[in-house]
Amino acid sequence: MxxxxxxxxxxxxxxxxxxxxxxxxxxxxxxxxxxxxxxxxxxxxxxxxxxxxxxxxxxxxxxxxxxxxxxxxxxxxxxxxxxxxxxxxxxxxxxxxxxxxxxxxxxxxxxxxDEELNKAASEHAAEVVLRACPRRPLRLLTHCNAGRLATVGWGSALGVVWHLHDRGLVEEVLVDETRPLLQGARLTAWELAQENVPHRVQPDGAAAAAMAKGMVDCVLVGADRIAANGDVANKIGTYGLAIAAKHHDIPFVVVAPSSTVDTSLATGAGIAIEERDARELTHYAGTPIAPDGTRVFNPAFDVTPHELVTAVVTERGRYEP
CATH class of the missing domain: 1.20.120.420 (translation initiation factor eif-2b, domain 1)
Structure with missing residues (x-):
C-alpha cells in the first residue's frame, strides 16, 4: 500500500x-x-x-x-x-x-x-537544516514518528531525512523510542529500515546524553498543533528534548503542513492536551508492570515554547509568528 x-x-x-x-x-x-x-x-x-x-x-x-x-x-x-x-x-x-x-x-x-504539501515542507526544512548545521554528513535525532505513517504518504520531519538521505547527507538518525507506546522504536525505526537509512534506537532519557557527547547535529520533530505565536504541541517528551537542545546549542526544527497552525490560539497555553489510558503505563503487552492501584499521569502531548524552537517550517517555508 x-x-x-x-x-x-x-x-x-x-x-x-x-x-x-x-x-x-x-x-x-x-x-x-x-x-x-x-x-x-x-x-x-x-x-x-x-x-x-x-x-x-x-x-x-x-x-x-x-x-x-x-x-x-x-x-x-x-x-x-x-x-x-x-x-x-x-x-x-x-x-x-x-x-x-x-x-x-x-x-x-x-x-x-497532503503528499504534495509534506514533500514541499520537508524540502524547505532540509535547506533550513543544511544552513544551520555545517557538519557533513549529518547526525539527526527524531522523537515519535513523523514519517509516512504519520501522513498520507511522505512524512513531515522524517520527510527531511528522505530528502537529505537521497543526497548522501545523512550519517545516522538517532531514534527516541518514544514512551509509552514506542512509536519511535516501532514505527520510525521500521520506516528508516525500509529506506536503508543508518539509525539507532535510544531510550528517551538518553537524548540529552547523546547531545552532550556530540552525537547530534540537529533535532527534527513534527507537530500536532502550532499556536499563532509558534508554540508547538507534539508528542510528550518534545519539550524536554527542546530544552536539552537549547542548552547544547543544537538546532531544533519543527516540520508540519500549514493546516497544523491554529491561528485561533494566540499561544500554546490554549491547546487541549489529551491524557491517555493509565494502562499504557501500568501494563506492557497486557502484563502489569506497576503495582495495582498505582496512579498515573499520562499526557499524550506537551507544548514547547517558541523560544526553544529554531524554526517551524511548513510548505510555505519558514513560519513567521
Missing part, C-alpha cells in the same frame, strides 16, 4: 499502526464507529494522517449515516490535541450540500494535497 490512509471499495483503508513492526496489516473501515475506534486506539495517527481520516470519515458518513453532522462531530472530537482531525472534518463537511460524491472527491483531493 503506497499510502498510509486511502479510500478503496467504499471503505477507508489504513495501515494498522498498532501491528507494526511485527505485522503489516490493513484495516478496512466501513462505518464511522470503526473509524473513530481506529483513531482512538492509534491504528491511524499523526496529525496529517488524522486530517485525512477526518475528511474520509465524513465521506463515509455521507454514504451511510442518517445524521452526518452528528457523526462528523464524533470524528472531530475523537482526539482533542491534533487540529488536523477537526480541520479535515470541516473541509469535507463544506461539500455536503453537493452530495456524497462531492464530499468524497474533496476528501480524495485532500489526500493528494
Amino acid at each position: 503506497r499510502r498510509t490512509i486511502d479510500w478503496a471499495d467504499d471503505a477507508v483503508v489504513v495501515i494498522d499502526q498498532t501491528a507494526l513492526p511485527g505485522e503489516f496489516r490493513l484495516l478496512r473501515l466501513r462505518t464511522v464507529g470503526e473509524l473513530v475506534d481506529a483513531v482512538k486506539r492509534l491504528a491511524v495517527r499523526g496529525a496529517p494522517a488524522l486530517g485525512a481520516a477526518g475528511a474520509l470519515g465524513v465521506a463515509l458518513a455521507a454514504r451511510t449515516s442518517e445524521d452526518v453532522e452528528a457523526d462528523a462531530e464524533l470524528i472531530a472530537t475523537a482526539r482533542p490535541t491534533a487540529v488536523n482531525l477537526a480541520w479535515g472534518v470541516e473541509r469535507a463537511l463544506k461539500k455536503l450540500p453537493q452530495g456524497p460524491d462531492a464530499v468524497l472527491e474533496e476528501a480524495k483531493a485532500l489526500l493528494t494535497e
